[in-house]
Amino acid sequence: MKVIVIGGVAAGPKIASKIIRNCPEAEVTIVEKGEFLSYAGCGLPYYISGEVKEQKELMATAVGTVRDSVFFQNVKNVKVLNHTTATKIDRKNKKVIVKSKDSIESSLDYDKLALATGANPVKPPIPGINLKNIYSLHGVEDAEGIKEKLSQHKAIDAVIVGGGLIGVEVAEAITESGGRVTIVEMLPQILPMLDPEIAVLVEKHFEAKGVRIMTSTKVMGFEGKDEVQKVTTDKETLNADIVILAIGVRPNVTLAASAGLEIGKTGAIKVSSQMQTSDPDIYAAGDCVECQNRITGKPCFVPLGSTANKQGRVVANNICDNNDSFPGVIGSSVCKVFDFVVARTGLGEKEARDAGYDVVTCLAPAPDKAHFMSTMKPLLLKLIADRKSRKLLGAQATGPGVADKRIDVAATAISAGMTVDDVANLDLSYAPPFAPAMDNIITAANVIRNKIDGLMDGITSAEVKTKMDNNEDCVLLDVRSPAEFEQMRIEPCVHIPLGKLRNNFDKLPKDKEIITFCKISLRGYEAALILRNAGFKNVKVMDGGLLMWPYDKIME
């Protein structure tokens, strides 16, 4: 069996290696247009920051073996044609036409073909886009260019166009290397996979670290003579010694499309759950294919190295007649933003509403370990669930605390179709250095259960702000201690510490809406229950408490 694999970065080498493991007699050839094989593209921001010292570490296995052509030939028995471009697929005769470095064309026969052609960074036709020192972060060469510039003088002005995952990671890397960074994002928030109230916390953390965030801002052009010097936006003009384009990537489907393979709605190659294209002898995997969202069943384009690896295995198994299928993704992602972890999985709040769910959410800020441990750090966890089925649909978390653990548990629970009741009863590992006795995700699941069961009526800080701005006739009730109140508060509000609430009902109007809160709204919840029981009919709890209030506060 002759197998040709086009693309040698992530999915490609995985497909090739796994085929050889399954069917050692197969003849497998990887065609790669660049020099490098199997390098960790997602490590590039850490190469820029200096966290990764040498380029070759990104290309080595965990035990330090560099995965070059010789390695693939000797160890894996896979032939590698690097510096070689596949120019055409002749499906009828089952041939791939390739062109070598020195432009010599040849043709390779295949029984099965696997496409792992990846994705290319979006490079919009903005004036000046071809000036020097404007980079995408797509390959080792880009990273080298950025490092070179940073090594010349540290305090460079860097403008990052696009506030997605890559933009955010590069912003941190350049800031840590001494650069002054501005992120310019066209949308009203950075990290569009996050719900707005989570994204705003990340933006504030960036600003605290000296990174300027310009949202709802459009880049109009790049100026400079030979090298970029300025970035013009619809708001102002920014100095720029260097520009990183991180607007996103587009699946590289040229070869597939010209061969007449079906392209999906997202613009990526359409594949079955067996990772088979519309031609049964051609498979595809990685950043060039369309995935299915496991929750909604809808096609999506979420290029990630972790997904590429899983899909590669499925391709190899099916090529070797070991039936295997890829169940799709649920949109899990994580990134580090200085001292914050930012992670999410499943459907966001709006996505869930758009998909027709009766959405109920909660914002649970809590310590990520037993609150008495000095290693404890705050973590904000948002859960999104369906009122009717009680199923968990999504989770988002940020803060200095351990977010990725809770998001991975949520990802597992969502994949299994668990309800919030199931999640609340999970037997998660507990000891004070690792979690509170009630893990953050269990507490959050219980808040959702309370809401669904009618024990609690939540209101978001954004809704409260609107009421305040419109001078609506409601009472904001702060039930924190006097010391906490002195230190920081929002006004106008009524302040009655929780312990004194039962003796002060006369200070509150029975006929008005009362919105209770405390630091995190746990005492706020207790207060709402006390008031309800005392005959107050219209009581709501502000989600996430003062900790999640993103607007002005009066500080001591």
Next chain:
Amino acid sequence: MKVIVIGGVAAGPKIASKIIRNCPEAEVTIVEKGEFLSYAGCGLPYYISGEVKEQKELMATAVGTVRDSVFFQNVKNVKVLNHTTATKIDRKNKKVIVKSKDSIESSLDYDKLALATGANPVKPPIPGINLKNIYSLHGVEDAEGIKEKLSQHKAIDAVIVGGGLIGVEVAEAITESGGRVTIVEMLPQILPMLDPEIAVLVEKHFEAKGVRIMTSTKVMGFEGKDEVQKVTTDKETLNADIVILAIGVRPNVTLAASAGLEIGKTGAIKVSSQMQTSDPDIYAAGDCVECQNRITGKPCFVPLGSTANKQGRVVANNICDNNDSFPGVIGSSVCKVFDFVVARTGLGEKEARDAGYDVVTCLAPAPDKAHFMSTMKPLLLKLIADRKSRKLLGAQATGPGVADKRIDVAATAISAGMTVDDVANLDLSYAPPFAPAMDNIITAANVIRNKIDGLMDGITSAEVKTKMDNNEDCVLLDVRSPAEFEQMRIEPCVHIPLGKLRNNFDKLPKDKEIITFCKISLRGYEAALILRNAGFKNVKVMDGGLLMWPYDKIME
């Protein structure tokens, strides 16, 4: 509705608070024999080590409010009788007889009764057990005694009897405070919830930190005049300025048993999944009750604060006629041992075999983050699965890496009844600072799939050692690089680096068993596949590679 809750540490306060939230008109009284309410018993080792500075932090809420009787009365509207012992339950007349500090008896009526009487440390009738400075770590008073002793002179000799979770945590705490610690354990290993090859790694780490581990050792007596001075064992006599008994706890069922409530096989109170005892008006939760193992359906006794909280909620919901049930536990636990995290969930290998499963396991040592990150730490993950159903049954992890995240994902997957195929396709969050592109649990699940699908035949290091000791006619094949081989190796073995294997088949006998390995046995797996394909019939891969070889090695 009058509700009496007996016990005020973990489950009790939870039951009381949740009842008031559900039914604010209920009259709830907590009867607690000690002074303290709702303190975090699991924080005591960290109070000893000084990580927790003040006793009251263990009694405070996350925002620093101390949960004393006044707090419960004012905030929760729960009456607290502390320094009060419940002496008898009169089920016929629905009364609890209590005795106050000054021995005054009285009787309290109840409509519903909840028992949260906890557990007591086992105190075996060993000669000298009542000498001074022999402590259990059961309450704040014990912790104070130990701290006092440590403050007198730091370099005390401490003997810890019992190598379970509490013994291990206290061993770390006393060592960090300057004490010299010996753990004496009757069983052949510490931490009996771990499989032996995982426990041995923890023992080695303890020894590297200066803690002496004596397994298979029985304490015969304590000697000293007034204060303990020596611990005699069946092996040798140990100096001891202080002794911590950490042999385990027994459920406190005296009250329940004398009231004729059904006691389970484990010696704990038998409850339904609604947490109802054999008397429909009496519920129980926390360390005094028997749980059900969700995987085997068998009763078990696993006292943990995290479980107590969940059960407390179920009790309160059912008392308030909101039908709720507790699904049981799967034996998740985690502890910190100096630089190691030790965590486990589900069934251990032996437990799984005893339960009748066709067990397949893997040992996967791997970096816990992308291997090129300087923050990366090694982690060993063991998975236990059922060959027939392909279901994940258990997981254990240890090392400096992030073990708790993978164990919590495994706990969620096991609760959902996921197969290893499901686990291998989980969309877990990925970025280099948090995980390898293929998360450790995904890699491990793939190894199990390979084994079940006949691609790989594993052999444990213990089995290999037995073969070597018996001079069995097999070949141990080390496929690491020459540099790695020079540094450390086991003998006798044949050394052929993986890249040269295809040209050196003649150095290996086709008719003998060949056992391949490398550092972690990934290259070992590649080697086995190459040999199989070359016609070698009897090839096995040593699980976990040299990293998991716990016996003698030849070091450079």
